[in-house]
Amino acid sequence: MNENQALGAFAAISNQTRLRIVRMLVVAGADGRAAGAIAEALEGAPPSRISFHLSQLEQAGLVESRREGRSIIYSAIFPALSDLVAFLMRDCCEGHCAVCDKAIALFAKCTGRPAHSVD
Incomplete structure (x- = not known):
């Protein structure tokens, strides 16, 4: 985005x-x-x-x-909403935040359907 x-x-x-x-x-x-x-x-x-x-x-x-x-x-x-959140978080800690990177990756997987497990 x-x-x-x-x-x-x-x-x-x-x-x-x-x-x-x-x-x-x-x-x-x-x-x-x-x-x-x-x-x-x-x-x-x-x-x-x-x-x-x-x-x-x-x-x-x-x-x-x-x-x-x-x-x-x-x-x-959901991909557009996750892109919007990722846009805000992308530069967290000068782009080197493992927690934010993991969150962004998880948001990108969201389909709006319940999942039994999330990697």
Whole structure:
């Protein structure tokens, strides 16, 4: 991830509603959540407003959508989120931190699906 991509991603999640949506989708994992369920979870947010926020997150490359029947399901793009975290951590300790390096490697493996073991 380059600096401009990071700036776009950070701009997208710098809004309280969008940050809540991303966190909600991270919890949902690869299965995601329907747009209507996201709106309900945000208690009273108008669907048109939620659509706007989801669109902003999609344009930033942090979430993706797919149609299932009459529903639109949104999912976090875990590689993009891990790249964003890695962007922040990459230069930790002048780029020589074994703990951060291991964390970055683990983030890169995340698919949003539970794993029985992680190397």
